[in-house]
Amino acid sequence: MKASYKKYILDFKRPSGTSRGVMLQKETWFIILEEQGKFGIGECGLLKGLSIDDVPDYEKRLAWVCDNIAVGKTSLLSQLQDFPSIQFGIEQAFLSFASDHPFRLFASDFLEKEQPININGLVWMGDERFMHEQIQRKINDGFTCIKMKIGALNFETELKLLRSIRNEYSKEQIELRVDANGAFKSDEAFERLSVLAELDLHSVEQPIAPGDWKTMQRLCKNTPLPIALDEELIGVSDVTQKESLIRTIKPQHIILKPSLIGGCQRSQEWIDLADKYGIGWWVTSALESNIGLNAIAQWAYTAGSKIPQGLGTGSLYKNNFDSPLQVEKGNLYYRQNKTWNVNLIRILCT
Known part of the structure; x- marks a missing residue:
């Protein structure tokens, strides 16, 4: 070979x-x-x-x-x-x-029967007008779960955008997730979580920078809004370490990005621990091309989570690889009538 x-x-x-x-x-x-x-x-x-x-x-x-x-x-x-x-x-x-x-890496109905994976619509940071346009486009495209990145704009501006969605759509109509990418300062995080909780959000990803387990533990214990760990999992490779993190912080959710945590086998170790301790989880891409996204999507389907996954990133690039992956009405499909760009x-x- x-x-x-x-x-x-x-x-x-x-x-x-x-x-x-x-x-x-x-x-x-x-x-x-x-x-x-x-x-x-x-x-x-x-x-x-x-x-x-x-x-x-x-x-x-x-x-x-x-x-x-x-x-x-x-x-x-x-x-x-x-x-x-x-x-x-x-x-x-x-x-x-x-x-x-x-x-075709993982045999399943996702491949063989075009069974869909429900996914969230991702809204990127930008000025208020750009973000509002993205939000409306995702809703028009049939997404019922929207993930919005926050932490770069003025917090009041971000709240205004979130309120504009919630004023028009209830939590039963649109599930809202926000991703802070660790942008909140430790001394302001709880106050911001309290304000965000008033908007009936599903969760907030990584409110503070990773590495401060004590502060994150305190936030997860007292938070009015479910917290999902993301960057916190990066660099934690040993199974004993993984369990120590889960038992110490006790998050409401964890987010699995195979490219950042060692692939599907290492991600499964996190899933086993999450299931053991009653913690929610879902799978997210890390801006791979369609080749990596394809592997993640096929594995994610077999992993069995029924909530929206973060796998709608295939259309971000001008020069991605044409593939059978297709997003339609808030779902990701592997279409039998489409092929890979072999050239x-x-x-x-x-």
């Missing part, structure tokens, strides 16, 4: 804002396995400024993986605890290579 890697730059259709800044492009990497005309492919969805493996020697680590591919998946994964996006890429690549079709994929494999 021969292994190689390739970098690919994804171009956003329009600037996409978070509390950490505005993104115009996203760098991603692919691992390609080849043997006797058969190939497998996996995406290493590195997210600059957030992934723990956003380090200067990232490409060297990819080269090392390719040089040592003969040792096999299990051995490679065990030596890459500090590179969760590469772990996920390897996991995908071996599943892809072993499959009868390189992009673009061949470029990756040369």
Whole structure:
């Protein structure tokens, strides 16, 4: 078996804002396995400024993986605890290579019977007018769950936007989630959660920066609004550590991004703990191309969560890979009558 890697730059259709800044492009990497005309492919969805493996020697680590591919998946994964996006890429690549079709990784009714995955509509940060336009578009497109990123605008402006939705749509009509990306200061977080709770929100993601378990524990214990941990899970790879985090903080929900926490197998460890301690969970993409998104979506369906997932990011890029993934009326489908853009994929494999 021969292994190689390739970098690919994804171009956003329009600037996409978070509390950490505005993104115009996203760098991603692919691992390609080849043997006797058969190939497998996996995406290493590195997210600059957030992934723990956003380090200067990232490409060297990819080269090392390719040089040592003969040792096999299990051995490679065990030596890459500090590179969760590469772990996920390897996991995908071996599943892809072993499959009868390189992009059908997890057998399920999502693939075979076009059963949908309910997803949230994502509203990016921007000026008030832009965000309001996004919100209205998502509602018009049939989404019943909307996730809005907050923390970059004036808080009162963000509240005004949320109130405008809630004044028109009840919580039974539109589920609202907000993602603070750790933007709230510790001494202001509880007050802001109290104000947000008046809007009948489903949850708030990562209200304060990760790493302060004591403050997060206090917030989760006293919060009037369910809290979902996101960035808090990044870098916690050992199962004992994972359980310690869950037992210490006792969050209402956790959010699983396989590219940031080591792939589907490592994500399943979090699910098992969440189920053990009665904690809600859902799966979210981390701005991968359709190749990584496809793997996450197929696995997420088999994982069995029935609430809206965060998997509606495939249309963000100008130069994404055409795929059978299609968003329609707030659901993600794998359409049998659509195919992968083989020409673009061949470029990756040369």
